[in-house]
Amino acid sequence: MPLGAHKVALFGVAGVSTGDVVLLSSQTASDSASLDFTSGIDSTYGEYIFRYYNCNPVTDSAQFQVGFNVTGESDYNEVITSAAFTAYNTEGGAGGTTGLAYSGDIDLAQAAGPQPLTAAVGNGGDESCVGELHLFNPASTTYVKHFYFKGTHYQNNNHNQTVLGAGYINVTGAISQVQWKMSTGNFDGTVKLWGVKN
């Protein structure tokens, strides 16, 4: 398969359907404070998938985060309850540290977002985070908005950390805007938005 075809398979082409999963938009950050998806999130799809690629903070140990905004409101600070856990392994290998544990740094209990998606991401030139977030039926005006996510990143102190989590945005208003940013400082990286037909 030529590289072009590989790129399409991996990253998609805006406006082009891959079966019943449709790439809606793609944004690339370059020393940016945030990436804001302010259109395309509506009742068209029952599930929206965001994938984030090589998001690299300017500031060491920043957490990559996602915030949500209800239609007609301002700020990405909707109330969220969530749970998360991580698996990690240091580059020290057999002599290093491994673990699997609940993460109190990534969960929220009725707290205003944003929702953390990582622990402390390294800002080295080759360090970053990747992953995906599934957001269900954001246009509903009856139900809270459930989501789950999984990702992996290069931790600031040279180890791999994998994060799995889920939660709900505890609002019944329609969510139509989503913001991606680091907990502090700017970042580089790409975030893509897909809609899943149902």
Added chain:
Amino acid sequence: MAMTLITTNTSSDAATSDFTTGIDSTYKLYIFKFININPATTGQDFGFQVNVAGESDYDEVITSTSFSAWYGEAGSGPSLAYDTAKDQAQDTGFQDLNSAQSSDADSGMAGTLWLFNPSNTTYVKHFYAVTTSFTLDATPNHNNYYIAGYVNVTGAIDEIQFKYSSGNFDGIISMYGVG
């Protein structure tokens, strides 16, 4: 790798959501998406069972594992733990995908189930799932379940049923084929 929508079942105060066509050798992977699944009766578990082609009843033998992370709106927990109440060891019951779900009008659940190669007649049928929902105690607790296992049959599976441990439910379940 395209994902093709095959069927969507929209349930309204229904006892079950059954997919009785469309599961065959066309795809190696079938994905089920759960959107705003809400039970009429609080404290119920949402789950699934399958049926081998030519047989009756949703009662195939399953061996599985289950664990969850949870955290309460009021700060109770948090916890990450294996859930022995939601796994199966050669059991024929419904495979639970969450636990004691709230029936609050705004609660619902969401998630995804992946079922691999159900039409194969050589191997057992592997599956895994992730769900997000909440229980309602004094205050709601969020539950994030991870379930995986296999249906311990070599016959082709061509039907799947979703339901709660008790009572009817509302919600949308879509079935997709991949590869």
